[in-house]
Amino acid sequence: MAKLNLVKALNLALLQEMERDEDVLIMGEDVGVDGGVFRVTEDLHRKFGSKRVIDSPLAEAAIIGAGVGMALYGLKPVCEIQFSGFAFQCFHQIENHVARYRMRSQGRFHVPMVIRMPYGGGVRALEHHSESEEQFYAHIPGLKMVIPSGPRNARALLVSAIRDPDPVIFFEHKGLYHAAKEDVPDEIESLPIGRAQVVREGRDLTLIAYGAMLRLAREAADTLAEEDGAEAEVIDLLTISPLDRATIVASVQKTGRAVIVHEAPRSFGPGAEIATSIMDGAFLSLEAPIARVTSWDIPFPGFAREKANVPDLARVLAAARDTLAF
């Protein structure tokens, strides 16, 4: 057991999976000698050499495209896209091929590949370094979309993602990289993909969040308990797709109220799918309209205005109180 931040926890998962399985290799920009711009792959190049930790040329489409070829051959590439904002230069490879090879080849091939990307704002970074784009990947059949919220579940989910026979898009929130340390066990630990966690139990309201927004949801739940005497249940999605509808529906059947928090823009975002799932499964339990707290439907406005765009505690509390008072 060691106290690790998110960066070190992810590094541990990569190290242990590479020690365990020679088919696992890492590819991306600056992932080798430099250890990645966020140091997630630090020291792995020294341990495993440049054939397994590949400093690729600067070209996202070929990073993912070559990763597809490696995966079709039977290797398990873990590709890093330096920032999720740059992934549109390989989006065609992801949508056209990563997601489809199993279907196109009717099961003869599959793509056991992980695509890691730092995402999210609140770190005073430039355009394309601050966005949340999980909705694009969650919408594509054939992909799985995972977003951890802390060091321990990040490590466990990355282990599962590497072992998964299907492609996993793995988002890491930049704001969480150095945010907090957690006890992470030395022995390999995994978490099932497609399963959400109830991280706080409550009977009055369900707060649904993931990634960096989970902290807001927990803080809001604490404040509601202290100031309003309301007990909020908090769900950490962990996997966006396939969505764990059963956990969400069971919670809202109990609480009758739901607030969804995500950093991606609102329209057609994960919140819409979550809300519809609640309507499908818990319609008769609902006591109030489902609320969404999200970024606004605008392109990235620059980090000087980010606080007005990305959800904060006040907005989550306001939505929760409106929902409770309905």
Place this chain on the structure above:
Amino acid sequence: MPRTILEPRFQVEYLSILDSDGNLDTSLEPDIPAAELKRLYRGMLLGRRLDERMIRLQRQGRIGTFAPIKGQEASQAGAVSTLRPADWMVPSFRETAAMLWRGWPIEKLLMLYAGYLEGGQPAPGQNDLPVTIPVATQLPHAVGLAYAAQYRGDDAVVMAFCGDGATSEGDFHEALNFAGVWHVPVVFVVQNNQWAISVPLKKQTHSRTIAQKALAYGLPGLQVDGNDVLAVYAACREAVERARGGDGPTLIECVTYRLGVHTTADDPTKYRSTEEVEAWERKDPLTRFGTYLQKKNLLDDGLTEAIDAEIAAAVQRFEAMGPPDPLTMFDHAYGERSPHLDAQRAAVAERLSQGREAAVPPTAEPSSPPMRGQRSSRR
């Protein structure tokens, strides 16, 4: 300081062995055993005859849209015939002759173009990727396969196909660049058929050749007469040997011509002249190779009839297939179905079973079976 010329200076070779008039450069003639020469001709003729049959099947509505290969048989058969079965072939979407050579059954190709993905499923152990439609996007896959082969210590070579239009795509350049930097065993075969739908080569690139694009990435590029199967074979054999020997990737530009339509949905009379097409018909790869074989007394009587019978039998097998089971479409989205996908599959299954029951006694109101949860009474 004066400007200086950097060394090394680059050059691009052009290879032609058997020209359209039947002239043979015996000094360059590859040493191909008689049986292999006959097999090559058969492969090209099968590609041609199947292509013609498929156009008729498409016109009759028995298969859907596809991309005919007429005129490009030498570029394809000549190239893949230099591979071993365990090597990898990465096609784009106009490689029928290459796929036939690699062992794809005719009925599978028909199934693919009739909309059944089963037709695109490579057989177990068959190291071919399925047809890839988005232009040039298959080329990085070839580089990754080659990297993986090298990583595992296998001596497999990867051969990837694309067209002249693909050389304008970013993925083409990224793939060549990665292949050069990684020095992996891959051979890129560009079938320069002069037209990317309606856009001629001169609007596609200002380069004198496509072959020279390889030089910028540090790999050899060679232009060959793509309608000369001997030249294609000789060039690809050299490139495959170089790749297998650890000497890295090669780009081969086969200068050829699409004698037919881009796809069965295309009308080329809108953008190119009959004179141009007729000029290229005189360079037909089959005519020239046929004459060459005739001189060697290697042309079998009745070959066309035998091939047509083979095609007819395959068409019969294709048409004898039952209707598809819609439910299998849920089988290959993921390795395991999520509960959500299970529910969607169950909904379709229920709907289908209701549809079948309703179909027995025809009713006045045509079939629109209610979805689960739909109100059965009207308000």
